[in-house]
Amino acid sequence: MPAPRHSNQRQGLRWLVRAFSILSCLALWQFASWAHLNLGALTFRNVPPPTEVVEAAVVLFKSPKLLAHIGSSLARVFAGYGGAAAVGIGFGFAIGRSRTASDLLLPPLELLRPIPAVAWIPLSILIFTSSELSMIFITFVGALFPIILNTVHGVINVDRRLLDSARSLGGTRLAILWEIVLPGAAPSIVTGLAIGMGTSWFCLVTAEMISGQFGIGYYTWEAYTLQNYADIIVGMLVIGLMGMGSSWLLTTLGKVLMPWRRPAVTR
Amino acid sequence: MSADGAAAGNGRGGRIHVNNVLIALGEGESAFQAVSGLDFAVEPGELLCLLGPSGCGKSTLLGALAGHQIVTGGTITVDGEPIDGPSPDRGIVFQQHTLFPWKKVRHNVAFGPKMRGVKRAERLHAADQILELVGLSGFKSFYPSQLSGGMQQRVEIARVLINHPRVLLMDEPFSALDAQTRSRMQEVLLDIWTKIPTTTVFVTHDIDEALFLADRIIVMSARPGRVIEDLNLPFARPRRPDLVTEPEFVRLKRHVMNLLRHFGEAAVTT
Numbered sequence: 001m002p003a004p005r006h007s008n009q010r011q012g013l014r015w016l017v018r019a020f021s022i023l024s025c026l027a028l029w030q031f032a033s034w035a036h037l038n039l040g041a042l043t044f045r046n047v048p049p050p051t052e053v054v055e056a057a058v059v060l061f062k063s064p065k066l067l068a069h070i071g072s073s074l075a076r077v078f079a080g081y082g083g084a085a086a087v088g089i090g091f092g093f094a095i096g097r098s099r100t101a102s103d104l105l106l107p108p109l110e111l112l113r114p115i116p117a118v119a120w121i122p123l124s125i126l127i128f129t130s131s132e133l134s135m136i137f138i139t140f141v142g143a144l145f146p147i148i149l150n151t152v153h154g155v156i157n158v159d160r161r162l163l164d165s166a167r168s169l170g171g172t173r174l175a176i177l178w179e180i181v182l183p184g185a186a187p188s189i190v191t192g193l194a195i196g197m198g199t200s201w202f203c204l205v206t207a208e209m210i211s212g213q214f215g216i217g218y219y220t221w222e223a224y225t226l227q228n229y230a231d232i233i234v235g236m237l238v239i240g241l242m243g244m245g246s247s248w249l250l251t252t253l254g255k256v257l258m259p260w261r262r263p264a265v266t267r
Numbered sequence: 268m269s270a271d272g273a274a275a276g277n278g279r280g281g282r283i284h285v286n287n288v289l290i291a292l293g294e295g296e297s298a299f300q301a302v303s304g305l306d307f308a309v310e311p312g313e314l315l316c317l318l319g320p321s322g323c324g325k326s327t328l329l330g331a332l333a334g335h336q337i338v339t340g341g342t343i344t345v346d347g348e349p350i351d352g353p354s355p356d357r358g359i360v361f362q363q364h365t366l367f368p369w370k371k372v373r374h375n376v377a378f379g380p381k382m383r384g385v386k387r388a389e390r391l392h393a394a395d396q397i398l399e400l401v402g403l404s405g406f407k408s409f410y411p412s413q414l415s416g417g418m419q420q421r422v423e424i425a426r427v428l429i430n431h432p433r434v435l436l437m438d439e440p441f442s443a444l445d446a447q448t449r450s451r452m453q454e455v456l457l458d459i460w461t462k463i464p465t466t467t468v469f470v471t472h473d474i475d476e477a478l479f480l481a482d483r484i485i486v487m488s489a490r491p492g493r494v495i496e497d498l499n500l501p502f503a504r505p506r507r508p509d510l511v512t513e514p515e516f517v518r519l520k521r522h523v524m525n526l527l528r529h530f531g532e533a534a535v536t537t
Contacts, residue, residue, distance in 0.1 A: 170355035
């Protein structure tokens, strides 16, 4: 059914307002940089204007450095986050399904959980022989807890009646785990994975700023130390884009893996 | 039903014996007897309704028949074998929302055969056949959430009957449906039950429903649930919807209402 025309017009108007909002922010920024706006506690003296940032971005996007930086960041996230996903979902299942596993695994995890992953940086540099491994570890720790906790939550909250039904229909323990508990907990697991992805990027960028050689966090920090101020903002934007991309990936994955969550037709 | 032969497979279903059954629930000070001193048998192929006020323990008893609930005293046997945990031999249909939301209708129905290790093509074929029987051929590849409440209950029944159970247990399966759908579903159930005769224990608090469906009604008192009347119904089958207006139906309804008013302290809704 086509929407009424006035609602279409209103939609168009709303998009116009949104575009205007973004453009005014850019304009304010441009003005503040151009005028070296100084508000006492806050100064734009060293902040490059958007035009310079765009120029720097073009330079970076043309150079091979970009791929190297993004590549090493992605490799770290892939290793650390991937490990956290595997361990987190595995532990989450064990804790959620078995009292013994819960008593065995949960106490140390509960003790470690309040420590922010970033606080692990100095110790992990001491523990791991390569800075590469220590950065991967920080990324791992950052993602681990949200994934474990959400998996446990999902596993525990699978509807009892579904489990009873499955048992009544002849489901074995293992089959119930695979056919009922896993899909039943899937929405919660995906939520955990999404939160974990956010913290994972956050931790990675921080770790790279401290001990990196390559990577997008390192690039951003290097730009600061070398006083390439426009590159700082380019780095920030790239970090933002990669975060956006990975959360889009997860949302899409969730939709593909859980088609029953948004069926096309309803009776 | 054609080649599948669910009906031919195991005759008319199992014989249930409930011997002096006591079920206590809760622990410590909050412990109470849900049912006590229950003693009755259900004949093969019989459709028995357990009728009683809310909280009379009829669902608890059904849970014990299904094998989800442990009996505190006495024994329950099906064809002489004591009940030892859940089994596809005793299929149970709950009030609502126990279809697996992530499985399409035919895969929900094919779940039992899949657990038995039946090959994919074979079990999907069996599922399609039984879905045809319950009148849902066109909805095989829908997700449960895309179906109406009545359709979902048909899938539930199909999912249980595909296992050729000796006993079909139904725990207020239609009570969440609107009045019209409910009476339509009662006819559907009788139709299926005629095609696949199975010993059926149907729990309800709805007097009309019990009188319309059952060969026999066991009326239970309020907690702790006991048998207050064991009533054989004289109505011929197939049952017609206008049965509910016949004098004998109305007479029995009045009789059961009086019983429940006497022995069931909780209000009974019809």
